[in-house]
């Protein structure tokens with residue numbers, strides 16, 4: 001297993017910001033991950049799991065916990081039977097969705113463009129274009145805080161809009177099993193392409209971001225509220241409300257986490273002043289702000 005000291009998290013987040021983690025582990029197998037978690041449990045050293053870092057804003061000063069990266073090494077996807085696909089937690093959602101499509105299994109195509117891992121997508125109950133991961137999830141294997149290996153149903157994960165109980169309970173996701181429907185591979189591929197085109201048209205994919213920065217307020221759209229508050233293109237240092245999609249805060253290249261955080265706070269303040277709606281970040285914050 002690779003262990004790096006003072007590893008800068010900006011190398012591992014899609015926002016491209018974030019200071020160092022004291023220790024950064026890259027386990028090579030599920031067994032190594034389980035052993036590493038046992039050691040952390042016994043020593044009491046705090047840790048967090050990192051997927052693709054596509055929903056994280058990490059402080060410039062870094063974090064005071066160990067980080068365990070699971071993408072890349074802990075990945076793999078297999079067909080369990082005619083309608084079920086199992087993926088390890090570090091598998092890219094795109095890879096799992098593509099694999100399902102190639103088997104002529106539909107249900108994951110709208111999730112294909114979400115740049116996260118299977119584990120990170122479960123934590124967030126990630127979703128797009130009317131599909132959430134809970135719609136296709138049959139079960140999920142987790143390691144508990146006490147080292148027990150459990151298979152949980154979607155109900156036991158309490159999946160709701162961009163939320164699950166995984167973090168509150170201190171679970172580490174090991175793998176997920178998806179139940180899908182039979183479909184024509186070419187048609188599923190066509191829908192994937194359509195979603196990809198829509199993303200490329202609407203989202204600032206050429207700039208570093210963490211996707212939609214804010215949760216969707218009940219009955220409203222964050223991007224629309226931000227635009228109505230006159231904030232399209234508004235910037236603080238290198239952080240900017242995307243010109244292309246106001247729901248995205250982007251790093252124009254040299255933003256610091258402090259600038260991104262300051263802009264998020266300012267957007268919340270101005271949207272509240274304009275429309276009395278208090279936006280809540282969807283992006284998770286690591287470290288002190």
Ligand SMILES: Cc1cc2nc3c(=O)[nH]c(=O)nc-3n(C[C@H](O)[C@H](O)[C@H](O)COP(=O)(O)OP(=O)(O)OC[C@H]3O[C@@H](n4cnc5c(N)ncnc54)[C@H](O)[C@@H]3O)c2cc1C
Pocket residue numbers: 014048049050051052053054055056070089090113114115116117118119120121122123124125126127128166167171172173174203205209210211212284
């Ligand atoms: C361009 C862009 C577009 C996006 N579009 C969408 C979209 O359409 N829909 C959507 O929902 N999201 C979208 N996102 C946000 C993001 O991709 C999702 O939230 C994704 O599910 C995060 O997965 P991740 O692997 O990157 O998680 P990370 O950002 O690495 O981690 C997120 C949280 O999950 C925890 N975690 C990760 N893996 C595990 C594990 N195995 N066990 C326990 N905890 C774990 C981490 O500790 C952290 O708290 C987008 C992001 C970008 C940059």
